[in-house]
Amino acid sequence: MKTAELREMSDEQLDLTLKETEHNLFRLRMQAQTERLDAPSELRRHRRLIAQIKTIQTQKAKATAGTSPTH
Numbered sequence: 001m002k003t004a005e006l007r008e009m010s011d012e013q014l015d016l017t018l019k020e021t022e023h024n025l026f027r028l029r030m031q032a033q034t035e036r037l038d039a040p041s042e043l044r045r046h047r048r049l050i051a052q053i054k055t056i057q058t059q060k061a062k063a064t065a066g067t068s069p070t071h
Contacts, residue, residue: 001017001049003052003056006052006053006056007056011057011060014053014056014057017053018050018053018054018057021046021049021050021053022050024046025043025046025047025050028042028043028046029043
């Protein structure tokens with residue numbers, strides 16, 4: 001998934017994608033411990049996707065906090 005696609009997602013979609021990716025990463029880690037993985041690069045791909053989603057969520061939170069008036 002490209003970063004531009006992630007930025008276009010709503011907050012709810014990002015949360016759902018994050019949960020799914022974390023679940024898949026957990027499953028892959030368990031599989032890596034019990035048997036041989038078909039594609040070990042999937043672990044890295046999922047970790048990077050989680051990092052990208054969390055970064056975008058932080059950027060969105062800072063952007064909304066910066067635009068709201070503080071009194």
